[in-house]
Amino acid sequence: MTIIEFPKDMKWGAATASYQIEGAVNEGGRGVSIWDTFSKTPGNVVNGDNGDVACDSYHRYKEDVQIMKELGIKVYRFSVAWPRIFPNGTGEVNKEGLEYYHNLIDELLANDIEPMCTLYHWDLPQILQDKGGWGNRETIDAFVAYAEVMFKEFSGKIKQWITLNEPWCISFLSNYIGVHAPGNKDLQLATQISHHLLVAHGKTVQKFRDLNVDGEIGIAPNTTWLEPYSNRQQDIDACNREIAWYLEWFMDPVFKGSYPQFMLDWFANKGVHLEIEDGDMEVIHQPIDFIGINYYTGHVARYKENESLLDWELVELNYERTDIGWPIFPEGFYKVLCRIKDNYGDVPIYITENGSCYNNEVENGRVKDVGRISYLEQHLTALHRAISSGVNIKGYLTWSLMDNFEWAEGYTMRFGIVHVNYRTLERTKKDSYYWFKQTIANNWFENK
């Protein structure tokens, strides 16, 4: 048994996102988002689920904040629905939308919980998608205009801002692999979108600095880890390509001002021509205050020519998996965090998403999600190993505070430490909630 104890200033939190929890899609002046459209297109989401009601947090946020307060978290990461602020993507600001987020943030502050605001967590106004969405460079300035309104409105209340959540998902998962909104399957488009996202990030950071907003700003890439099956260079290189596709493709431009050349070459060989305008890379390379890292899973893999985009294949070993089928791979969490330190030095890091899918239901008023507790123990141990290795970890926010709309999986996959009955909307704290509450209170836990 080992006591895993965290630094005294460790910030503990939980995370959610607007389309996944709010519901009330036709209330408060909200406009249509691409996820409203995508989820209502038959075949895109399991069971035809959508975010119309979700967890109804739009109406139940006060109850949710009380759940957070009892949990003892210091920070709550949420996202703002762009279509609540600009129902038409640009133009007239919707005051009711601003009012909703003032109410949420005021409730958090009144309960001594710091708001960490994600500006973009995938719910693009549909009207902008109709004009090309992130594939249209004009969306960059629309995003900056939206961010400017948010900065001016909430400066002083929100002290931590994230521009984009998981740019790999926004670009490649949603426009090349095609399983998320808007569901394109075009590598050229997806790669150009990844560039437009980075320019939007950089211009937003510039606006944040120009407005002299009190606080910090960062970006939240999702990461993965592929462990080479052998020490053959081709296996090592193949795994490196996949890890870099999520991480360095986005973070090298931010921290180094250039894309990884080996990835540029790889995409060029796939026929991709990236349009980079003069000044783009300088804009992207704006200093930021922290990065949010999202990590869920890793795999063992090896080189296989012409297999997948990056010439690798999974080696199916009998790893324990969560209920969504993702291997439990805490070693990858430790390794990717050490890789980030090796790449980018002592940049402050918040784990802005880490968690697991277990679909345990309520039995006699209790949810015995022992799998999620084990996942947390394993990944918080990996996090502690990274901290012990000098990685500048400032906080850990679990995904998610509550079960919610898990994108293409709909409501079939539960990531919450709080169970949500989607018929009654009743919240039930799971065993993992109480485990996390005790860990936060102690700032340590026993790794048995």
Ligand SMILES: N=NNCCOCCOc1ccc(-c2cn(C[C@@H]3NC[C@@H](O)[C@H]3O)nn2)cc1
């Ligand atoms: N690499 N090749 N893939 C080939 C085939 O992929 C098919 C599917 O892929 C993926 C990859 C990643 C994800 C994913 C989901 N979450 C969880 C959310 N994070 C933000 C928050 O909203 C959470 O709900 N994080 N990541 C889903 C699907």
